[in-house]
Amino acid sequence: MTKILVIGSLGQLGTELVMGLQEEYGRDNVIASDLKPSAEVDGDFIYEQLDVMDKDRLISLVEKYRINHIYHLAAILSAKGEKDPQWAWDLNMGSLFNVLDLAKNIDHVNRIYWPSSIAVFGPDTPKINTPQLTVTNPTTVYGISKLAGEQWCQYYFEKYGVDVRSIRYPGLIGYKSLPGGGTTDYAVDIYYKALADEKFECFLDKDSALPMMYMPDAVRATIELMKAEPSRVKVRSSYNLSAISFTPEKIFESIKKFKPDFEIEYKPDFRQEIADSWPDSIDDSCARNDWGWKPEFDLDRMTEDILKNLEILLESKK
Ligand code: NAD
Ligand code: SER
Numbered sequence: 242m243t244k245i246l247v248i249g250s251l252g253q254l255g256t257e258l259v260m261g262l263q264e265e266y267g268r269d270n271v272i273a274s275d276l277k278p279s280a281e282v283d284g285d286f287i288y289e290q291l292d293v294m295d296k297d298r299l300i301s302l303v304e305k306y307r308i309n310h311i312y313h314l315a316a317i318l319s320a321k322g323e324k325d326p327q328w329a330w331d332l333n334m335g336s337l338f339n340v341l342d343l344a345k346n347i348d349h350v351n352r353i354y355w356p357s358s359i360a361v362f363g364p365d366t367p368k369i370n371t372p373q374l375t376v377t378n379p380t381t382v383y384g385i386s387k388l389a390g391e392q393w394c395q396y397y398f399e400k401y402g403v404d405v406r407s408i409r410y411p412g413l414i415g416y417k418s419l420p421g422g423g424t425t426d427y428a429v430d431i432y433y434k435a436l437a438d439e440k441f442e443c444f445l446d447k448d449s450a451l452p453m454m455y456m457p458d459a460v461r462a463t464i465e466l467m468k469a470e471p472s473r474v475k476v477r478s479s480y481n482l483s484a485i486s487f488t489p490e491k492i493f494e495s496i497k498k499f500k501p502d503f504e505i506e507y508k509p510d511f512r513q514e515i516a517d518s519w520p521d522s523i524d525d526s527c528a529r530n531d532w533g534w535k536p537e538f539d540l541d542r543m544t545e546d547i548l549k550n551l552e553i554l555l556e557s558k559k
Contacts, residue, residue, distance in 0.1 A: 242270050246308045248293050248340070249315030251275040251282065253429075254356070254410075254459065256418035258312065259286055261460040265468075272306050275315075293336040300343060303350060310467065312354040313340045319360050319383040320512050321422030326382035333386035337393060345401045353405040354467055357391050357479035359452055360384035360424075361409060364518045371520035373481045373527045380518050391478035398477040406466050407479035411486075411523060414543065415456030416551040424515045428453055428492055431505075432547050435496045436555060440504040447490040447507050450521040454484040455538040455546070462534055469532040476527055483523040484536035485543070495544040 243266055250259050250273035262271045263286065274291035275282075282288050289302055293315045302308070315336055322329030337355060344350045362371055363378035379385050387409075397403040412425025420426040427443050434441040454462075462482055466474070487495075493505045528534035538546070 242267060243309045244306050245271045245310045245312065246303060246306065247271065247273050247312045247314065248291060248299075248336075249275055249313070250286075250288075251277060251418075252314060253415060253418050253420045254413055254456070255314045257415055257456045258314070258460050258463060261464055262312075265464055272302070272308070274302065293339060294332065296339050296343075299339055300347070303343060303347060307349055309349055310352045310354070311340055311344070311350060312463075312467075313337065314356060316356075316386075317383065318421055318423040319358075319381050319515055320424050320426070322383040322386075323381060323511070323515070329382045330386055333383070334389060337390050341393065341397045341403060341405065344403045344405070345397060351404060352467060353403060354463065355390065355394060355405060355407050356463075357387045357407050357409045358384070359409055359411050359519050359523065360515075361388040361391065361479070362518075362520050366520060368521045370522055370524040371481070372524050373476065381515055387479075395478045404471060405477065406474055408462060408466060408482045408528075409479045409523075410459060410482060411452035411454045411484065413456055413459050414453055414547070416547045416554065417456070424512045424519070425451055425453060427489065431489075431492060431496065432544075432551055435500050435503050436548065436552055438500075438502070440506060441493075443489045443505055443507050444510045444512050445489050445507070445516050446509045446513060447493075448488050449509075449513065449516045450486055450488045451516055451519060452483055452486050452521070452523045454482070454536065455543040458484050458536045458538050461537075462528075465534065466528075466532055473532045475531050480528040480531075480534075481523050481525045482528050482534065483525040484538065485540050486522040487540050491540065492544070495540050496548070498541065499544065499548050
């Protein structure tokens with residue numbers, strides 16, 4: 242059976258991806274890892290403390306469990322990265338090299354997943370239905386590191402045969418864990434405020450359209466791409482992926498269908514400039530044609546699902 246290591250597993254994506262991988266491959270074949278000491282981590286999964294910058298510890302865990310697939314999720318995201326660009330660059334690039342080199346040198350590691358982002362695009366990029374191949378010119382250190390990372394993934398595939406796969410996620414929206422410092426985080430926070438019957442202060446303007454995706458779609462896409470036959474994976478930098486595109490006003494209207502008294506106020510901050518530099522919507526025809534990608538959730542279906550399940554989750558924690 243395939244043995245899997247997830248790096249950065251306690252974050253917004255990792256929390257749900259680990260559950261999805263356990264369903265697909267079996268609980269005992271998925272090793273979760275992150276910075277926190279094991280004693281501070283709760284959950285029904287095998288867990289190891291790992292700083293991905295510690296190459297020796299990374300190699301020893303890969304050998305201990307005879308790992309075949311690595312999902313390398315650890316990164317500093319867009320808004321947090323702008324507060325300390327050098328740190329974001331060092332972590333985002335250094336960690337990717339540690340993982341790619343390990344895959345090049347250790348035979349039983351035969352597949353790598355590393356996420357990219359819509360942050361690879363910038364103000365010069367066509368905003369509507371942004372194509373797979375187009376002008377990029379990102380303006381954040383996060384976007385610059387993701388674009389460079391994509392090129393290195395392609396390089397390791399072409400020069401060393403490393404089977405590395407990647408998706409340019411849109412903003413990810415889930416209710417099972419909190420986001421870690423991105424520009425799209427408002428679209429998670431808004432649901433928590435709606436359920437607390439609090440007015441929501443939005444750090445983006447009401448007309449700021451961005452590509453987004455509900456977490457179950459993102460987890461399914463990730464596992465589908467990793468299970469695809471190698472010959473079907475034709476893009477070795479990173480695939481455009483699309484599901485929903487909306488503005489803060491549209492998500493507010495969607496929530497109001499279920500919570501009619503909900504209120505919002507718009508107070509754009511430094512994240513507005515980042516959002517303005519990213520596409521409004523994405524053309525993901527390469528992912529659809531190459532490995533059969535198809536999203537399931539639209540905005541209202543996602544809103545209904547989150548409000549229902551988040552309420553249950555919050556009640557269970559009281
Ligand atoms: P997150 O910030 O919620 O989680 C990142 C995790 O990495 C955290 O648990 C953190 O503790 C861990 N980490 C940080 N430094 C580490 C280190 N040195 N060693 C080991 N672990 C470390 O991020 P996320 O939203 O879960 O994103 C996961 C990946 O998906 C990232 O690569 C991100 O760029 C990408 N992505 C996310 C989104 C999104 O909307 N969430 C969109 C596009 C791409
Ligand atoms: N959601 C991420 C961010 O806002 C995009 O990669 O940083």
